[in-house]
Amino acid sequence: MKKILISLFAFIMIVGVVTALSSCGHQHTTMTVYEERVAATCTTRGVVDIVVTCIECGEEISRTPSSSDKLPHTESDWIVDIPSTCNVYGSQHKECVDCHVLLQTSDAPLSEIHNPVIDEAVAPTDVTDGYTEGSHCEDCGAIVVEQEVIPAFLQGVALKSLSNAFVLNEEHPEQLVCTVSNEVEIFSFLQDILVAKNAHYVLSTDIGCVSTIPSKTVKLNVGTNIFYILVNNEGESMLYYVTITRMEA
Numbered sequence: 001m002k003k004i005l006i007s008l009f010a011f012i013m014i015v016g017v018v019t020a021l022s023s024c025g026h027q028h029t030t031m032t033v034y035e036e037r038v039a040a041t042c043t044t045r046g047v048v049d050i051v052v053t054c055i056e057c058g059e060e061i062s063r064t065p066s067s068s069d070k071l072p073h074t075e076s077d078w079i080v081d082i083p084s085t086c087n088v089y090g091s092q093h094k095e096c097v098d099c100h101v102l103l104q105t106s107d108a109p110l111s112e113i114h115n116p117v118i119d120e121a122v123a124p125t126d127v128t129d130g131y132t133e134g135s136h137c138e139d140c141g142a143i144v145v146e147q148e149v150i151p152a153f154l155q156g157v158a159l160k161s162l163s164n165a166f167v168l169n170e171e172h173p174e175q176l177v178c179t180v181s182n183e184v185e186i187f188s189f190l191q192d193i194l195v196a197k198n199a200h201y202v203l204s205t206d207i208g209c210v211s212t213i214p215s216k217t218v219k220l221n222v223g224t225n226i227f228y229i230l231v232n233n234e235g236e237s238m239l240y241y242v243t244i245t246r247m248e249a
């Protein structure tokens with residue numbers, strides 16, 4: 001009997017079974033239950049009656065008012081009070097969705113909305129790298145659009161003849177051939193040969209590049225003049241064979 005009652009009235013608690021005498025003379029068999037009259041909330045206690053009845057004749061023997069505990073608060077999601085920018089934290093809080101009491105405060109997460117300014121594109125030159133257009137945030141400095149490097153035209157151990165005096169041979173790029181008139185007695189490699197930004201070269205009259213010409217300026221004989229250019233760029237090197245033909249008068 002007791003088990004059936006518990007399962008039927010799950011919210012009712014059977015406290016005990018005692019016996020007492022009824023007005024008509026039978027021995028009451030009592031049970032005590034808590035009857036909720038006013039539900040508890042997160043701010044107010046509930047009202048319950050402790051009711052003693054007889055399970056045989058149904059007579060209510062006593063009813064004593066009492067109270068139940070408050071319910072816990074129900075936490076809200078984060079509510080933003082002061083919105084963040086991309087570099088200044090705002091504030092946010094959590095509150096009870098029912099009674100709105102403040103439960104928690106914290107910094108609001110930084111915004112991902114930036115204030116971009118353009119970083120101008122820079123064209124590459126023979127020896128300096130260029131950059132594509134990009135942008136960064138004026139407020140926090142974050143890169144919004146990254147600038148990409150456009151490599152300098154001259155890379156590694158490549159060289160360039162500025163005056164195009166040398167005819168470049170595509171099949172044999174290491175061979176530099178040039179013909180000058182008889183009037184050209186002095187030839188300056190310094191003014192003509194350009195190498196990559198970090199590269200260096202030596203001019204020499206021998207293939208072993210021992211007899212170097214630091215001035216990089218040479219006197220030309222009539223006919224064929226042979227030189228060697230050794231370009232070095234951070235450990236990488238290449239030897240160029242230079243033929244300058246000075247025409248006869």
Ligand SMILES: [Zn+2]
Binds near residue numbers: 027029057
């Ligand atoms: Zn009874």
Ligand SMILES: [Zn+2]
Binds near residue numbers: 096099100
């Ligand atoms: Zn509450």
Ligand SMILES: [Zn+2]
Binds near residue numbers: 086113114
């Ligand atoms: Zn920003």
